[in-house]
Amino acid sequence: MDGITVIAHPLVQHKLTIMRDKETSTASFRRLLREISTLLCYEVTRDLDLTTRPIETPMGPMEAPVLEGKKLVFASILRAGNGLLEGMLDLVPAARVAHIGVYRDHETLQPVEYYFKAPEDLENRLVIVVDPMLATGNSAIAAIQQLKARGARNIRFLCLLAAPEGIRNFAEGHPDVPMFTAAIDSKLNEKGYIVPGLGDAGDRMYGTK
Template structure:
């Protein structure tokens, strides 16, 4: 399922970061704000549990998030999305997954995976700014499922229709949350109109 988080504050931030003259420090700040603005939608259907709550006046009850949350940025661009989520979910644990392309098969492979255990008792939020061809996100979900994860959702800044189709074909049970759905991919696999290489722009390596 695809969830397009259509919000005027998010749209305004996206307009700014699409501009090529947006400096990298400002790009990082705006991506962080977009991530924070996406959190309520991404987490809206998390399970809750009722717990006792002692106010200054009386004993009542209130909600707590039922299961631990693990944020999983895909290295390296996913790191730019991480702090915005941590701003609103400071109790979340953080796992990391690194992917690289196998030069023989041209398919992504995980070269690094570090996570709390057990994954099956937590709700995972996979983070990567761009869903272009879908290869990295698909492989990341597959790797996490093989490691024992049961509940995964994917959050991104921009998604291309080609990436959405590939992701949903491989993992139809994993919801996608995106700030924008762009037009298409170009011949090099970049999202159009897009914003360029998110990792390079986040870390000033253009």
Template sequence: MVTVVSHPLIQHKLSLMRDTGTGVKEFRELAAEISMLLAYEAMRDLELAPQTLTTPLQTGQFPMLSGKKLALVAILRAGLIMTDAIVALVPAAKVGHLGMYRDPQTLKPVAYYNKLPADIAERRVFLTDPMLATGGSASAAIDSLKEAGAQSIKLMCILSAPEGIAVIERDHPDVEIVTAAIDSHLNDHGYIVPGLGDAGDRIYGTK
């Protein structure tokens, strides 16, 4: 399942991220803002339960989050910008990290780091990566989460390609993708077209 969050604010901010004239500072801010807006949609189905609270005027039953606790897992390095923003909304969430990079020759994912909450199996997991391109790294990251016991996983991406979506739907049909847009295609180097370039390089100013 793919959910495209087409809210005008998100689309406006995404267009600014695409612009080559957008500098590192603004790019980071836009990525963080879009991530928070995507989180509202991705977390729409969180469970609520009434709790007794006392307002300045009276005591009553009011909805509070219940059910499984949350985990935010970033695919390094670019996913960090998303988890850092989203944790401001859900500060009690635990944060994990999966190191994956794409081999420039084979375009296959290479794992180099894995640090997840010990109780990941008991949490709803939101996996973050700004770009869903070939889908290889995201699929491998989901494999790692499932091997650790995670059962409820959503993949949050700022930008997606049809090829990457197809890989996730093939390998992990139980994982919902929440994204701001689906672009046209991948080029010969595995970059999303029209895209916004390499998200990691633009976030950290490394190119």
């Protein structure tokens, strides 16, 4: 599908399969989510701009590559986004963090916004928005709209699973924002859950119902 990159790395797919299994424990699910998010972060940042700076190695001077520009922002859509956030911060510990409180009303399937906190100067930073599931896409669309309203211009969206319905809605709402995912599943069911999916990511990560 246009506008979305599927990260098909064997380690990503293997860990995702274990996470899908309903017998996987809360502790294992949480650990696997952290591990897989590090791998996903590697892929979504593979084309970051580099510059060089002079350093001294034990053998002598060199011009060494370093990231160019202001530090990244990882924007977590609460609460499940925090599961991806932790593994990404393992890889990029200097990144700034934004938290966006959006939940899906289970009757209307529409997003309800309740919290927003982000670093300043978003217009000059790459912002990577994270949420494990892109189901209807409504929460992600609303979260990114909040970021754009506060100046963000360079945005990417990263999820673990995506449904075709959510991909289409997201692409219509934010055609300028590239999407990255580990898998595109078959469809949404009548309750708006991804099928075959892995259930509710937040509930499985935190042991809630």
